[in-house]
Amino acid sequence: MPELPEVETVVRALRQPLIGRTVTGVRNDWPRHIGTPGLDELRVRIQGCQFQAINRRAKYLVFTLTQGETLIVHLKMSGHLAVVDAAKPADKHVHTIFELDNNQELRFRDIRKFGRVYLVQNPEVILGKLGPEPLESGFTPEVLRDRLNGRTRALKPLLLDQELIAGIGNIYADEALFYAKLHPTRPANTLSQHEITALHSAIQKVLNMGIEREGASIELYVKPDGSKGDMQNAVAVFRRTGDPCYECGRPIERIVLGGRSTHFCSNCQK
Ligand SMILES: [Zn+2]
Structure with missing residues (x-):
């Protein structure tokens, strides 16, 4: 399972292609990928949201969006996120796709399908119980x-x-x-x-x-x-x-x- 260093690496790689981009649509063939609020509501709420910041908390990727929304992703066993050209064929393991306003897509590929996507107004609902970040200065x-x-x-x-x-x-x-x-x-x-x-x-x-x-x-x-x-x-x-x-x-x-x-x-x- 990706741990802190692996998730941090993914976060750093996604900032450049994603920050400033706007979500124009969502495709999904595995609704259980969406932990909350469910696929139909997520699709409505995330439409038109722009990526403002991407950070990590524990093993979660935390995408701060406009309109007060936060997209949170846990890669679990086999999750893989990448921003690619929309024209590039997606293989059968890509289950959730966020379409962007520049003919690119954020694709969540997940062979084992344990990964989860959350869209929340209050990130603490998902992240609130986590212990301290071991690389932050407060961890003495x-x-x-x-x-x-x-x-x-x-x-x-x-x-x-x-x-x-x-x-x-x-x-x-x-x-x-x-x-x-x-x-x-x-x-x-x-x-x-x-x-x-x-x-x-x-x-x-x-x-x-x-x-x-x-x-x-x-x-x-x-x-x-x-x-x-x-x-x-x-x-x-x-x-x-x-x-x-x-x-x-x-x-x-x-x-x-x-x-x-x-x-x-x-x-x-x-
Ligand atoms: Zn030894």
Whole structure:
């Protein structure tokens, strides 16, 4: 699933072709793509809206439109957004198309069809429960300490909880725990102040690496132009089961925690 760095990469790529453009129509052959308000109402309300700003919140793309509307998209497992010429044929996996006023289209391609589109007047309806953005200045080691305080759950599933911290998924959780030298099963309330500081800087390190490398093309993620990111070539542990740890040379191990594959070095991570 695209995580914070992948969604950030998509947001940055869509600004230039979309900002200033106006939606002239919507085509859709999979109405369940529309989470709210339903396809018919969305089609009426978004008609004539202009894209003013595009930002990211957690793993959501947030398109600020005129007329007080906000378009929010979650890519989920396999979603892909691109702005292309309207004349270019769309394949069968393109399910929602926003027609633009310049003979181009914003196309939502989604092989697994778990992605969702929302059109809201109040973005908080969708985004209100999300935890802090880990790359914003307000996310300090003290904030992380307060959010982990009293939690007995293992670190790995806790890092995936979007209400605790926004934007981290399976890849970057495993990578952050490796750089923090923390075992994924460690209960959160057993961390020392030093370990919390190490986890805080490891989270920021791996997310910034992911953004610089324009995301990890490990499963279905590719950039809007169809090319791959580069973070898959820089992972320390994720899907490196059996390969030598870059720190100590021992094989990377894999366990399942909270239903998710988890990769780590049992020698380096305590
Ligand atoms: Zn190691």
